[in-house]
Amino acid sequence: MIGHDTSWTVRTAEWVLPGHPDKLADAIADAIVQSAWEKDPRSLAAIEVALFRNGVLVTGRIAGEKTARINVPAIIRRVFQSAGYAKWTWEALGELRVTTDLVRGNFALGESEVRPMADDQSIVTGYACSSPGTRQLPIEHALARHLARALHAFSKANPSECGPDGKVIVFLQESPDARSWRLDSLSVSLHHRIEWGAVEAYRATRVAMLAALESFALDVPGFNFDDDFKLHVNGAGAFEVGGPMGDNGLSGKKLVVDFYGPRVPIGGGAMSGKDFWKVDRAGPLIARELAVKAVELHGCREAVVTLGISPGESEFRCLRIEAESHRPLDLRQLATGVDLRLASRSNWLAGRDLVEVARWGHW
DSSP: OTTOSTTSEEEEEEEEOTTSHHHHHHHHHHHHHHHHHHHOTTOEEEEEEEEETTEEEEEEEEESTTGGGOOHHHHHHHHHIIIIITTOTTSOOOSOEEEEEEEEESOOTTTGGGTTSOSSOEEEEEEEEOOTTTTTSOHHHHHHHHHHHHHHHHHHHOTTTEEEEEEEEEEEEEOTTSSOEEEEEEEEEEEEOTTSOHHHHHHHHHHHHHHHHHHHHHHSTTEEOOTTOEEEESTTSOOOSOHHHHSOEETTOOHHHHTTOTTSOOOSOOOTTBOTTSHHHHHHHHHHHHHHHHHHHHOOSEEEEEEEEOTTOSBOEEEEEEEGGGOBOOHHHHHTTSOOBGGGGTTTTTTOOHHHHHHHOOO
């Protein structure tokens, strides 16, 4: 039974696949943001996306040079295809019905010049840890993403049986010194053909997850699992109706997945759908840089950074930086050399595919 050793802490995290309706919505919103940035690096984008069945609703605002030429329906179709719905799997999605309610066109007079100033308020959190092999993320969060990537690769390799939708949730036990972890249980939900039998699905999925767990254990000292760990595959029953045919999707709903998992407070709002002059997008990137610097400079096990900004300000305020056990670190020392200005992340997109960032995270 999980938590049988009360001296160990239970850690949990989840991830969802690119075909999940909420992640489809995030990726569509960010594909529009990227298209706007490519046409005008100072462009403004504030996009919301909702999905249900074969209907897609896009609302918000896009402003900047040439951004009126963005072909939103074409972008949406590309995102669906790259998520694994190239042939709509075996489901009769049909032609997508795209509805837009967007304010589009060039900036209003003087609007471009005030882009470096916050048009909203925000409180944001940054996190980093020193655990090797986790990309300085909480281990449970890193593991959930690693397994989701493996599950996505497995579904793409078996398109006749598996669909693009799915999710994983992991439960770990963490030692008192936070240097050892053991897997207690793993739940996998995977979109599939109804003809794919439960026994066959379980066996094939278990093989894929075992390989992913073994590779994770090689990279992360202290992580271990037994062959008899509890694995649940489609615990709620058959999952033959997936994606937006099975559930509605909305951008900005997977905030805990997008940040650091449930153990770290997230602070502000969603990142997807917003350009990199927006406080909810620039702020988390700045806070993450500060947290990484704190861990590397002080050798602490983990660091949590809190930033804040008010409308009209052009620079984030560093409110506090804490190591483990809420030990405060010197703000002035750590903020030196890190650009806290809102405008400092305006070109973060260069060389990146924002659709893949929306699916697999900024960190």
